[in-house]
Amino acid sequence: MAVIYFSTTADQDLDGMGVSYGVFIDQDGQAKGLKMQGLEVGNLAKSKDKLFLEEKNKVRLLGNGYQEFPMEKYQHTGVLSGYIERENIFFSIYNSGFSQNGYNSDVRYGNEKGFYTDTIPYYIESSGLIDDRIYLLTSDDDNTNDQSKFALKEVSFDDKLQVKQLTNIESENGLAPVSPVLADKDYYYIIMAQYQDGFNGKVSLIRVNKQSYAQDMFTLINYKDMDDINKTLIMNSNRSAYIYEKELYFVDGLGDVYTFHSETKEIKKKFSFKEFNQSLLRYDQEISFNGDSLYFFRYNPAIKKHFIEKYELKTGKLEKQVKITGIPEILLERKLNLKSLSPYDFLIVND
Amino acid sequence: MKKLLAVTLASLVVFGVPTQSFAFEKSRTAYVNEIIKMEPSLTAKELLKNAEEISKTQKTEIDAVLKQIYGELVKDAEKAKKEQGTRKAYGEGGGKYIIGVSTKGDIYYTPSSTAYLNHGHVGMYYATNIVIESVPKYGVRKYEKNHSYGVIYHYSFSPWIISLHISRQY
Secondary structure, three states, X not given: OEEEEEEOOHHHHOOOOOOEEEEEEOOOOEEEEEEEOOOEOOOOEEOOOEEEEEEOOEEXXXXXXXXXXXXXXXXXXXXEEEEEHHHOEEEEEEOOEEOOOOEEEEEEEEEOOEEEEEEEOOEEEEEXXXXXXXXXXXXXXXXXXXXXXXXXXXXXXXXXXXXXXXEEEEOOOOEEXXXXXXXXXXXXXXXXXXXXXXOOEEEEEEEEEOOOOOXXXXXXXEEOOOOOHHHHOOOOOOOOEEEEOOEEEEEOOOOEEEEEEOOOOOEEEEEEXXXXXXXXXXXXXXEEEEOOEEEEEEEEOOXXXXXXXXXXXXXXXXXXXXEXXXXXXXXXXXXXXXXXXXXXXXXXXXX | OHHHHHHHHHHHOOOOOOOOXXXXXXXXXXXXXXXXXXXXXXOHHHHHHHHHHHHHHHOOOHHHHHHHHHHHHHHHHHHHHHHHHHHHOOHHHOOEEEOOOOOOOOEEEEEOOOOOOOOEEEEEEOOOOEEEEXXXXXXXXXXXXXXXXXXXXXXXXXXXXXXXXXXXXX
16 A cells, blocks of 8 residues: 655645645555645655654544644644654654744654654755654754755654754755765765756765764766756655665656665666656656665556556566556546645555 | 845846836726736735835836836736646646756746736745745745746746745745
8 A cells, every 4th residue: 555645835825725635545556535734745654553644734643543633833844754663753844944043944743642843943955764863964054054064963852852963064066965864884875966057967975984974975877968957856855765785776857766885886777767757847756665666656648547666676677567546536626727736755555 | 034135126126118008008096906906915005015115226106117017917917828728738647847956046936826827936046956935924945946846837927026925925
């Protein structure tokens, strides 16, 4: 079973009619929807027996029972959601905007007993949940509008929310994160892109040693003489990269999957999505790594059908393709041309 | 933030000599009413305050400013109507153009929905990939444009509309 999260953008809530949907897909590709009140870039999270859903003024837990937790402070933009198994805490981080003194990234966290709120006083460029730890890549910590300084931080919940600085990250001018923060036994990883102009760009992997904080940089991809560099833009910044069996995988906006071997440092284009539409005009699409596979949610405009495809990471082989029915009917506001809805997250619950 | 806004407004509000001529002249009240019809979330007071500021900066008459604003909105609405026809075809699968990366200082404008074509979503590129956007009712956010997408109308939009949306958030 899979879940796809769709929402209107923050500006479409000006009339209070923003909307979002949790779309649940069963093994036969049948979709069912749960209507919510909207949250741009909302995220999904799961534990062994529960699913976490969020919207501007509420979070929900589904699965073993059903619970709703209304939230006093509304949010308009999501960043990351996840589940910390060790502490039985679901959390969600938001991009809450400029504050009097700087920037706020609010947090909601809790479980079936209830949810609390707090805030992280930084703008978050990227984040990741690895082995029950939350990592943040922040920028402009000192509010001086200097876009070249990044910092790597760790968040913990102990008895209250704590943010700890790990190290600063040296970057070149114009670098932008295009992946979540990842880590293995020895290193932290972040992938960044640099766009020289409208036609050329470079995607680099930055690696930080966990002990010494020494930094390396590797070039993953060079884009040269494209008719429009925007075609390479990734699909989902939280799910574009993943580590599996010593290889770091990265999916770019052209539907190509690259790998970096953490020991040999070999870089290659491992495989590509079948018949990928490399265009500035994008239809519904999302990716999600799960276990030993990469799942691709897509829409074929020629036959007007949604699909979920499953690719095996080791071989790049397309293992399964399931036709999805029912999504246009669920996204009613889009069907009636009242609102514009986009998918923002995709989670495999079991397969 | 205030300094950034001032620079933005100054660079945006560049009214030259109005190039379009209208078949008839309206009274000031009539222009105000027509403009508010096309921009429903606007009050007459807000509009006149904006027009006054522009007239001071540009050293033109308020009536000339109002006429210019009206002309731009009419042009926008006509062009949007043309695009709306093609946009419907993308409905079911959510087809949208990527906004993407741009040059620092560039302004972009994405209309919010088909209901209010000029009720848009305005932002400015703060870095190649980060924009500063007003979020109605909430405030202002920084936002990565690497991976997000929306609808873009491929025509030049009214600079006055943009300055209005940005100034509203402060």
